[in-house]
Amino acid sequence: MTVVLDIARLAAGINIVLLTALIALWARLYREIRSTFTLGSILFAGFLLAENAVALWFYFTTPALPAVAVEVMMVLQVLEVLGIATLLYITAQ
Numbered sequence: 001m002t003v004v005l006d007i008a009r010l011a012a013g014i015n016i017v018l019l020t021a022l023i024a025l026w027a028r029l030y031r032e033i034r035s036t037f038t039l040g041s042i043l044f045a046g047f048l049l050a051e052n053a054v055a056l057w058f059y060f061t062t063p064a065l066p067a068v069a070v071e072v073m074m075v076l077q078v079l080e081v082l083g084i085a086t087l088l089y090i091t092a093q
Contacts, residue, residue, distance in 0.1 A: 011077035012056040
């Protein structure tokens with residue numbers, strides 16, 4: 001159980017780093033082209049960043065979580081890492 005929780009914590013931390021980089025890239029792009037789509041993307045990434053910050057805080061402060069909840073959240077956090085990493089890669093191209 002602790003390994004699964006550690007993976008969820010790590011994935012949430014990675015998501016925070018990736019989203020910060022994505023927001024920085026989109027902010028630079030927005031300054032250049034002033035696209036409302038880019039601004040919307042920044043806002044969306046900001047909401048995801050807030051969600052991951054709350055999740056990470058929750059993983060460290062909650063004394064006990066049901067095992068099934070931790071397993072499901074770990075899977076979702078890892079899938080989110082893959083999705084955000086893909087988006088960051090494509091954006092950086």
